[in-house]
Amino acid sequence: MISTTDSHYYSLDIDTDFKKVPLTTIGLQVFPRSGKQYGFLYKLTKGQDFNTFPRLQMMRFKHDPKIAQRIFDEFHGGKDLFPDDILMNHWKACNRDKLVLSNRTVLANQVNNPGSSVDDLTHELENLGYEIRDYIPTFTKDELKEYYAAIKKGFWNEFCSRIYIPGDNGSILNALKSLPSDKRYKWAFEEGIPYTIDYNQGVVLKKFASCLK
Incomplete structure (x- = not known):
């Protein structure tokens, strides 16, 4: 049986997109999906409806x-x-029975999103069915073994090989590839080493230190 389906696409304008509008490539991350799908990110303000954009067809x-x-196969x-x-x-x-964050x-x-308070965001998420708990997410021993096994199989080199800077x-990319041998980060690549994080190193760590400590 053949049915009719509606789909949407955004018409890119190379002369203005990525320069005059908040459109960026997602880029390669530690999450595999973005590297596989080559997606784009359009940053919206709160309450903005993407479906009303004239270039969304x-x-x-x-x-x-x-x-x-x-295609599925x-x-x-x-x-x-x-x-x-x-x-x-x-x-x-962690969310088999209930949506927990x-x-x-x-x-x-x-x-x-400094324009929103923690209470506002919490109430908004609770209205969507999430339960907010005071806990620090941690991997199980089995999950960590799976991660370290992937590292041993060359995950990091394969990950770095797909990055374009x-x-x-070549110096930045080589520095990334050499991280496993840097004593400051060995804990992230070798099992059994206690982790140490200097929250004064780097813009991102400083920004999110209150969330990570």
């Missing part, structure tokens, strides 16, 4: 289940676009 097309199944059941992510798997495992997550969100002569 709707296209109606016929949906054939046989073609959809073929070609992407190996969607795994190519939504690969296993240890953080997502951990979050799903750490209050540290709310605080981190408030740091990025504009204007870099």
